[in-house]
Amino acid sequence: MPRLIKDGAVVDDRWTLLPEAYSLTDLPERGAVIVPFALWAAERGALRARGDVGVLLAPENDPADLGSDLAALPVIAVDFPQFTDGRGYSTARLLRERHRYAGELRAVGDVLRDQLYAMAECGFDAFVVREDRDADAALAGLADFDGVYAPTARSPQPWFRRRDDAAATDVWYPQL
C-alpha cells in the first residue's frame, strides 16, 4: 500500500488519487478516492451519496467554490505541480482559516522534504512525498523550525502575541 506522512508519522494511505477522472465511469466500484474538483462540481450529488470521496484542488481552483460541501469532505488534496508554484499555500490557509475546514488536508504532487515545514504551518496535516523520495527521511523536514513570526493556520497568533512579554490585554481570540 502507498504511504504518506500523516500527523507527523509515515502511515499507509488508503486513498486513491485519481487526477485523470473526468466522469463517474472513471471511478472504481469501491474504495476511497480523491477526484478532481471539476468532477466533484459536476457530480456532487452522486459522489456525496457514494461517500469516501475527497476532492483534489489544482492551484487555480478557488477553495470558496467548494461551498457547503466543505464541512462534509473527509479529505482535500491540494496539488503542487512544481514545488516552486506556491499557490497551494494560500489555498491551504484559506481552507483552514477562512472556511474553517477541519478534515484532512494533504499536499500532493511535487512534495519534497524542504517544503514540508511551510506546508504544515499553512495547515497541511498530510503529505504525499514525491514517489522517488523517501517519506521517512522527509519527516525530518517537519522539524526544521520551532515556529515563525507571521500568523499561520497552525499558529493563528503571530509571534508578537505568543511571546512571554506580549501584553496580555492585547491577545486576540479568534471567533470560532
Add this chain to the structure above:
Amino acid sequence: MYRYDSFDQSIVAQRVAQFRDQTRRFLAGQLSEDEFRPLRLQNGLYVQKHAPMLRVAIPYGLLSSPQLRRLAHIARTFDRGYGHFTTRQNIQFNWPQLEDVPDILAELAEVEMHAIQTSGNCIRNTTSDPYAGVAGDELIDPRPWSELVRQWSTLHPEFAFLPRKFKIAVTGATADRVAILVHDIGAQAVRNAAGETGFRVAVGGGQGRTPIIGQVIREFLPGAELLNYFDAILRVYNRFGRRDNKYKARIKILVKEMTPPEFTRRVEAEWDRLRGGPGSVPPAEIARLAAHFADPPYRDLPRASLAYRAALADSRPFSQWASRNVVAHKRTGYAIVTLSLKKTGVPPGDATATQMDAIADLADRYSFGELRVTHEQNLVFADVLQADLYDLWTRLKTQGLATPNIGLLTDIVCCPGGDFCSLANAKSIPIAEAIQRRFDDLDYLHDLGAIELNMSGCMNACGHHHVGNIGILGVDKNGAEWYQISLGGAQGFKASLGKVIGPSFAAAEVPGVIEAIIAAYVEWRHPDEAFIDTLRRIGIDPFKERVYAPAH
C-alpha cells in the same frame, strides 16, 4: 539598534542548520540542481561567472561595528578580501566556495545577521531610510516598522514561492530617500486629518525590463494594520500573479493586467477579512520594537560647533567634503556623515576588509558604534559630533573614504555587471571608472551640482538606471557590449523614469557622450538650476542634438 532575542536567534540558527543539510544533500547528489537552486537562492546564494555569489542582508541598512568587523572577517577568510554593497542595502561576496557557505552563515548568525530571502521568488530584504531616526524631516522613525516587516516576512510560510521576487520599502520621512515608488510595495508614513499616523501604500512599482512607477492603492492605512494589509496584497499576488512567463510575473504586471481599481478592490476585500485579526499590531509591540531604536546618549549642546565652523573657513578641501558629505542632524551640534564608496578606480560600492575594520573602529569612536548602508551604495555615520568632523574627515581620507562627491556625477550607482554577473550584457565597472576619470576636476564637479548617474549591466536594472537622471544600460549587439543612454529618471515622491535618447554607444564613446550631455546642461541651465530641473524644463531634445551632432 535591534537586538535579537532567543526566538530570533533560534530562527537564524535553524535556518543555518537547514541550509547546511540542504548543501550536504546537494553535494551528495540527493538534491538535483533544479531542486537545490530555489533553496540556495532563498538563502542568497547565486552561481555566478567565477564562483558562487553570496548576498547577505543588512536589514533596512543598519549595521553595528561588531557586525561590520564580522563582514570584514568573512571577506578575508572566505573571499578575496572585499565585499560589495548593493543598491538594496545588502552586501555581496563574490568568491565564496559553496562548501563554505554554511560556515559563513553560522558566522553571520553569531552577530545576528543572515542571508535569508536575499534572493529567490520571495519577500526580500526590507529597505528603509539611511537617515532614519536622525533626519529632521521625519513623521515617524521607520526602524521599528521595518523590523516588524523583517520579522513578519522572514520565513513567512504562505509566501515562500511567489511568482517572482518581492521588494518592500518603508519610510517615515517627508523626503524620499528609499525610492519608494519603484518597489513592489512602498509604505510611506503619513498623518490623516484626525492626526493619526499611518501609511500611504503604493504597489507595483519596479525597475527591470518593464519599469513602472508604483500606484498608490491606499492613501491612509492605520499603522496597526500594516501586516494585515501586506498579507492581503501578497495573497492576491500569490494566487493571481502570472507564473507562465517570468518576465510578466512581477506584481506590477498583475496590477496592470487586472487594472489598479480591480486589484485594489481584491486587496481591500481580502483585508476586510483580516483586519482587526491576530495580525493587527498592538501598540505595545511597536513600543517594544521602538525601544530598540531609542536615541543614543547624545550630549546636550547649546549651539553648533564653533570649531567646525572655523575648520570650514580654514580648509577648502574640508569644506568641499562637508558641503557634499555632511548633512544636518535633528540634534544641535551633531551631523550625519556619508562615507563615499565611490573613489575613482574602485568599483562603486566595494569596500575592502581593511576598510571595513577601519570603518568599524571609526564608528565606535565617532558614531556610537553604528552605521547605515544607503541604496546609493555608500555608508553613513548617523550621529557624529560636529566638533569631531574634522578629525573624522582626516581619518577617512587615509582610508580613501572621504571622496567629496555624494550626489555628484561621480557618485555613480552601479551594479557589478559583466565582470562578475553571469546575466550581464556588458561590463559596468570599467565604464563607471572611465566616467569618473573624465570628470576628475573637483571644482567643476561641485559646480555641476547634484546629478544622479546610474548604470546597470543588463535590463534587470540592479543599478537602477531607470531612475538615474542619467541612466546607462548595458546591451548586447551581436555579441558586442554596447550602452544605451537614458535621461530624465529621478527617485523621490515625484519619481520619473528615464527616456532612451537614441542608438547605443560603444564603451569607448560613453565618457564623451556624458560630456556632451553635461555641456548641454551647462549651456542651458539657469543659475542654481539642478541638472534634473533643466532637463525637465527643456526636455531631452537639446541633449540628444548635442550627443548625436555630427563630429566637426
